[in-house]
Amino acid sequence: MKLNLGCGNNKVEKFVNVDKFSSCNPDIVMDLECFPWSFDDNSVDEILLNHCLEHIGQESNVFLSFMKELYRVCRAGAKIRINVPHPRHDDFLNDPTHVRAVTPALLGLFSKKNCIMWANMQAANSPLAIYLDVDFEIISRVIHIEKKYLDDLNSKKISAEELDEMIKTKNNIAKEYRIIMEAIK
Numbered sequence: 001m002k003l004n005l006g007c008g009n010n011k012v013e014k015f016v017n018v019d020k021f022s023s024c025n026p027d028i029v030m031d032l033e034c035f036p037w038s039f040d041d042n043s044v045d046e047i048l049l050n051h052c053l054e055h056i057g058q059e060s061n062v063f064l065s066f067m068k069e070l071y072r073v074c075r076a077g078a079k080i081r082i083n084v085p086h087p088r089h090d091d092f093l094n095d096p097t098h099v100r101a102v103t104p105a106l107l108g109l110f111s112k113k114n115c116i117m118w119a120n121m122q123a124a125n126s127p128l129a130i131y132l133d134v135d136f137e138i139i140s141r142v143i144h145i146e147k148k149y150l151d152d153l154n155s156k157k158i159s160a161e162e163l164d165e166m167i168k169t170k171n172n173i174a175k176e177y178r179i180i181m182e183a184i185k
Contacts, residue, residue, distance in 0.1 A: 006052025058099035071134035074183035086174040
């Protein structure tokens with residue numbers, strides 16, 4: 001089974017389209033912040049969270065429960081495709097329904113490999129994968145850059161290092177993260 005969670009009006013063929021608002025006519029009306037979900041354990045091969053995850057879990061315990069539920073329904077090797085606005089872009093900042101910045105660093109907290117490495121280093125990172133007994137590995141991450149800055153990079157007006165620094169310090173350079181995680185079981 002493939003799930004398009006928080007689909008809104010962006011339904012995807014061959015996916016079960018899920019949203020809490022019946023007005024967008026999803027296949028299943030379901031609030032992703034209410035647990036447990038109606039899907040069986042280890043029943044999902046792929047999940048799409050397209051501009052959805054930044055709307056989930058204003059309260060930390062709800063977000064952590066969401067991650068546990070995501071893991072519960074995923075089969076071993078399931079792919080989770082996440083597209084979210086970059087937290088330093090107006091697309092993120094100006095929407096009052098965005099409750100959480102989602103970054104690769106945040107999602108890395110749900111990797112047991114990372115948590116074990118941090119424990120061995122005596123680092124202060126929260127070992128959420130261990131606490132929650134979940135395990136997701138990021139297998140791909142892409143930052144989509146606003147066209148002007150991408151053009152500047154391609155024409156060598158700025159270097160990759162300069163662009164990286166700009167992304168860290170300025171708004172509206174990076175537009176979106178596209179992240180793919182894999183469920184490790």
